Amino acid sequence: MMVTSVSLLSIGLGACGMVPGTSIQTVEPGYAGLKIQLYGGQKGIENAEVVSGRVWYNGYTENVVIFPTFVNTYPFTQAATEGSPVDESVVFSVGGSPVSADVGVSFGFNTALVNDNSPKTNLHEFYETYRKTPDEFRANELRNGLRNCFGEVAETLELTPSMLPTNQQKLVLAVSECMQTRFPNIVIQDVSLLGPLRLPPQIQESIDEQFAAQQAARTAEFNRQKVEAEAASNVERAKGEAQVLLERARAEAEANRIRAESVSPQLLELERLRIEQTRADRWNGEEAPVIQSPNVQLGGTVRSTGE
Known part of the structure; x- marks a missing residue:
């Protein structure tokens, strides 16, 4: 200061x-x-x-x-290197088990008038209530208020030690509201956890085992769903490929049917005449060549060998 x-x-x-x-x-x-x-x-x-x-x-x-009058953050921690050289961590009860927390509080003092009809400010009311300097208030009333609010909120939310890892955000938000209600003449801007909550070793070990079991169960369920999804995908892919083959066969059969129905005697005769006409157009006026073999004459009249 x-x-x-x-x-x-x-x-x-x-x-x-x-x-x-x-x-x-x-x-x-x-x-x-x-x-x-x-x-x-x-x-x-x-x-x-x-x-x-x-x-x-x-x-x-x-x-x-x-x-x-500015907002300042003070750490209440177990470590001697932060805040005070003595242990200032906040200890409260959850489900009958002691919990130790390193907590940061951002707060400041307020000089605004209590109301428009009085010259008294929030600073007057604060000092009238506590008769403490800021350092004395922080070390006593503020820290005690934190401990009481943490205990009250944990009880209101019906928390158990195993619920703490997944409810820390809800816990500190409710504690911040509790602190502002408890100390209306100062500004409580924020309450935060500066580290993991500390529980008795045997309780922490039990929570860790429960968490590991839950994670293993979630992993197994995820793998099962993944296998089922892949199997379902393969089935759908096979169905799709079979459907493609079936549709292709149906289309080919339909094409063959249409071709067969389109072939008539008249069409065949017309095709024969077209072929004959093509041969006639290509004929050069010569007779087809004669190929002789013993006793056989191709392309002319068959004669006896004695003639």
Whole structure:
């Protein structure tokens, strides 16, 4: 948080005309401050002033609390390298079994007016309710709210440990809505899981075995459907090929029938005359050659060998 705090000591301040105890804080862009009176008739959060920029205040009688108004994501994780060096993972119960989750929450503080008839902002109501700085609120109320919302949603959805792998999206969406309802004076933009949910080893092993069995059953069913589909495809292909052959045979038989019906005695006689005419047209006026053989004469009159 970019906040500059300078305490001005009372020594020598009288000569400068400054009140002893005067302090200054700079509220950077993206932040809002609540300047709260600690004493006097204007004390209390209801009279606090929303401030920004360079703020002068009396460190004895006033306090300035700074809040980020931009949305910031904070990780609640088991690892010491994220968020806090201690385990901040969210632990809740599902079906009587403890579940540990690494959760990210995107949230910010809201300076909008509660309603048009009141000068109070959501920031006033937040601080009036919790009296915590942003870091204190995040480490306590926000984390506890996450744990309670996860437990309530898991119970409402009637989840069991074996149902968690397939219902994580539904779970975190419902938790996000629960958090916004629980903390109406801040903006809960998103709740997300930063890693797989952690279950007791024996329960996780049982879930893994169930999942493996389900996957094997799905694979077997897929293979069965694939074989059946291929067999059905082959049958349809064979039927199609047989139908093609049948149609081809029918077409050929029909063609032969038409040819047979078209041949008549008149057509045959006409064809014979056409052939005779072709021979006559090609004749050169000579008689056909005579081929002789013993006692046989072809092409002329048969004569006796004694003549």
